[in-house]
Amino acid sequence: MRILRALVAPLRLLSRGTDRPAPQRLPAPLSHLNRLTRQIVVGVGGCFLAVLGAAAHAATCPPSAIASLEKPGIGLRNGVDRGLLWRIERDGRTSWLYGTMHLGRGEWVRPGPTVQNALTQSDTLALELDSRDEATVRALSRAADPAAVARVLSGERARRLERQNAEACVPPGSTARLPPILQVTALTALAARVDGLYPEFGVDETLAVSARNSNKPIVALENAADQLRWLTDGSEAEEGEQIDAMLDELESGRLRGQLKTLADVWARSDAARLARYAEWCECLNTPAEQRLMKRLLDDRNPGLADGIERLHAGGRGVFAAVGALHMVGAQGLPTLMASRGFRVTPVLTEAQAQMALPMPPLAAPEPPARKAVRGGKNVKGQKAGKGQGQKAASKSGARAAAAPRSSKASSAKAAPRAAARAPAPKAANSKVRR
Secondary structure, eight states, rough: OOOGGHSSSSSGGGGGTTTOOOOOOOOOOHHHHHHHHHHHHHHHTTTTTHHHHHOOOTSSSSOOOHHHHTTTTOOOOOOOOOOOEEEEEEEEEEEEEEESSBBOOGGSSOOOOHHHHHHHOEEEESSSSOOOOOHHHHHHHOOOOOHHHHSSSSSHHHHHHHHHHHHHHHOOOTTTOHHHHHHHHHHHGGGGGTHHHHHHHGGHHHHHHHHTTOOOEEEEOOOOHHHHHHHHHHHHHHHHHHHHHHHHHHTTTTHHHHHHHHHHHHHOOOOOHHHTGGGTSSSSHHHHHHHHHIIIIIITHHHHHHHHHHHHHHTEEEEEEEGGGGSSSSSSSHHHHHTTOEOOOEEEESSSOOOOOBOOOOOOOOOOOEEOOOOOOOTTTTTSSSHHHHHHHTHHHHHHHHSSSOHHHHHHHHHHHHHSSOOOGGGGGGGOOO
């Protein structure tokens, strides 16, 4: 079930600092992507960086997000359309619903043309949480009650967690202040780094960077305190059961394969298969899992719909980007918005092959044209015409006679006849082509 958190839970805010490398120089083609990545990493405003600390990546540890960009084949690429997108219309205005994934690959940081156009046309970007909001940072970095942590993380469960932290290269003790459920959820966000999936490249994070670069307002549809309550419903027994299930998936290695499958489904905009997630997610096997999915989806979706409707009714075109599982099923946002009088049109919902092509190298800028000297004096490369141009040509006749014949001799012979037919240019206004 932990794979679904990549679509519905704030994984991107839990792994900051466990993946923060030292400054390094990247190859020139990656410079733009590197700047964007650093904006994403730093953009959380310190959330969890101080809590988790910076991990030293040993040779056996997965590469950091920025270091992963140095792998062969990873570089600045043209964006292609991924994810799930609907257009919603009411009261003569257009808004958008976009299903995201909170983990991502380096080549996903550039939105595809359809997604980018929809974002550009919108007045506001609406996310589950704004990672730069001070209240969000405080809520997610607040230390847990040590006694509660000790009750939930004790004995063999604590030892299992310690082993998984070591395998994920998380510095010892760096997550100890977090609530137990967040300590383990952070590990699930880090498990897919080996396969190139990183919270730093989470789709909603890259959209936020794009919006800030264009001075587009960002609005949070939820708050961090509520999201934390939804994870456990305040029950230590249920929290312990969820932690055990997460550790089982981490230890067995099943989580990596599930996350890769999920990333493929999302990247191909395969809404039909995502809607059948109950058949393959292994996320509804126990009563605790069923309760969790109800809290994370059915119980949250009406509030998300309220926020989107309120922004739209206020005269804004909204680009609402939330976890993709909020978009499917009878309680999904497209269905809820349709029931509120919106005309809902699928835009990206059918499985498609995706290919991100490398961006072509930029052409060297053309050198500026040189202007002719006033008074009709010839400059290098200027063709002589009648009048003062012919006078200038006579002064350089000796040099021209000594010059070797070129392959353009036939053109040179035709030049006097063309000049005789054409009106003589004014020397002061003539342009020089190099």
